[in-house]
Amino acid sequence: MAMELTISRAAITADLDDIAACSESPPPGVTRVVYGEADLRARAYLRGRCRELGLQLREDALGNLFARWPGAEPALPAVASGSHIDAIPSSGRYDGTVGVVGALEALSALRRAGHQPRRSLELLLFTAEEPTRFGIGCLGSRALAGVLGPDQLRALRDPAGRSLDELRAAAGFAGPFDAVRLDPGHYAAFVELHIEQGPVLEAEGLPIGVVRAIAAPATMRLRLAGQGGHAGAVLMLERRDALLAGAEIALAVEHAALATGSPNTVATTGIFQIEPGAVNAIPSAATLEIDVRDVAAEPRDHALAAIRAATEAICGRRHVSHQLELLNADPPATCDPAVVEAIVTVCDGLGLPRQIMVSRAYHDSLFMARLCPTAMIFIPCRGGVSHRPDEYADPDHICQGVAVLAHTLARLSA
Ligand code: GLV
Numbered sequence: 154m155a156m157e158l159t160i161s162r163a164a165i166t167a168d169l170d171d172i173a174a175c176s177e178s179p180p181p182g183v184t185r186v187v188y189g190e191a192d193l194r195a196r197a198y199l200r201g202r203c204r205e206l207g208l209q210l211r212e213d214a215l216g217n218l219f220a221r222w223p224g225a226e227p228a229l230p231a232v233a234s235g236s237h238i239d240a241i242p243s244s245g246r247y248d249g250t251v252g253v254v255g256a257l258e259a260l261s262a263l264r265r266a267g268h269q270p271r272r273s274l275e276l277l278l279f280t281a282e283e284p285t286r287f288g289i290g291c292l293g294s295r296a297l298a299g300v301l302g303p304d305q306l307r308a309l310r311d312p313a314g315r316s317l318d319e320l321r322a323a324a325g326f327a328g329p330f331d332a333v334r335l336d337p338g339h340y341a342a343f344v345e346l347h348i349e350q351g352p353v354l355e356a357e358g359l360p361i362g363v364v365r366a367i368a369a370p371a372t373m374r375l376r377l378a379g380q381g382g383h384a385g386a387v388l389m390l391e392r393r394d395a396l397l398a399g400a401e402i403a404l405a406v407e408h409a410a411l412a413t414g415s416p417n418t419v420a421t422t423g424i425f426q427i428e429p430g431a432v433n434a435i436p437s438a439a440t441l442e443i444d445v446r447d448v449a450a451e452p453r454d455h456a457l458a459a460i461r462a463a464t465e466a467i468c469g470r471r472h473v474s475h476q477l478e479l480l481n482a483d484p485p486a487t488c489d490p491a492v493v494e495a496i497v498t499v500c501d502g503l504g505l506p507r508q509i510m511v512s513r514a515y516h517d518s519l520f521m522a523r524l525c526p527t528a529m530i531f532i533p534c535r536g537g538v539s540h541r542p543d544e545y546a547d548p549d550h551i552c553q554g555v556a557v558l559a560h561t562l563a564r565l566s567a
């Protein structure tokens with residue numbers, strides 16, 4: 154490897170600690186909902202860190218942040234890296250944040266080594282990769298790729314009924330939504346560093362995964378309306394219980410995933426809310442949100458169709474009315490072979506064993522792949538655990554991931 158880079162474990166650890174302290178739930182859990190107080194504090198911290206590095210900052214109308222190190226030929230499309238810092242309720246401190254802090258340290262290390270990129274290098278912080286507030290994942294990167302247009306952005310509301318437009322303005326982000334979209338060709342390449350969120354690397358004893366494909370997620374929202382009533386007075390045969398219809402549907406969701414024949418199909422009913430929510434009242438309404446995925450679109454879509462059919466049948470039999478909304482059904486992304494190859498070459502040069510693998514979680518890279526050649530670098534996380542307070546990544550693995558990222562950015566920007 155031509156260039157010697159020193160990755161600062163101390164800087165990475167301090168950044169992870171400081172960002173984890175920006176949380177709406179007590180440690181070790183982390184909760185950072187987009188545009189909430191903790192998210193805004195963490196963003197302010199990162200802006201400060203980018204300024205310390207002398208990066209040029211821009212924020213778009215959604216709060217996607219772009220921090221640029223101008224290259225020797227600044228008119229050329231830049232090479233970008235980054236991830237998200239929003240965190241689902243009671244999750245950990247590494248999901249997304251490692252990719253942001255890691256990109257920051259990769260740029261710092263390249264600066265310290267005296268590297269002068271030909272193409273500009275840019276750190277990206279994406280707004281709302283998690284669907285927590287607006288029900289749709291990868292909000293910022295989806296809008297950058299033009300998959301979510303101004304009208305759809307204006308229609309988004311949070312569970313309290315507040316519009317995205319109002320909330321982003323209150324968070325200090327302004328400008329027209331139609332200026333968010335980027336042209337294909339805006340970037341020369343995008344590389345995202347992320348914890349694996351699965352058990353493969355740890356089980357194989359490997360420090361690095363190189364992602365070749367990203368699973369295709371789909372999300373459904375199902376509203377069920379039955380009939381409420383007195384838990385003592387209404388006889389069983391007269392009931393139209395919305396919860397029981399939902400319970401049967403949740404089991405059908407599990408069955409639909411198991412029945413596709415693909416071991417990669419997974420389906421989860423992660424939200425199940427009932428009304429009125431009193432122990433002595435029959436549930437009159439229920440809202441379910443269902444997440445279905447596969448690395449291939451076909452089995453995923455097969456499971457979606459099976460869930461629809463089961464919903465019709467169950468609701469018909471139980472005399473419960475339903476409204477089924479498909480919030481998103483994204484195609485899977487294939488990573489760019491040349492960017493994958495660049496990462497593999499860097500790993501081999503650094504003597505780091507690596508495995509080419511798929512991502513079962515989705516990432517902003519799913520949408521960046523529509524804009525430019527994209528690939529991802531995975532590092533192990535303990536027990537494959539993620540979206541939990543006990544999520545953990547070893548600092549040595551993070552430093553190795555950052556080293557691979559920095560060398561890859563150097564190659565791609567040369
Ligand atoms: C991202 O957090 C996902 O749900 O895959």
Ligand code: MN
Nearest residue numbers: 241248283540
């Ligand atoms: Mn996540």
Ligand code: MN
Nearest residue numbers: 248249282516
């Ligand atoms: Mn993530």
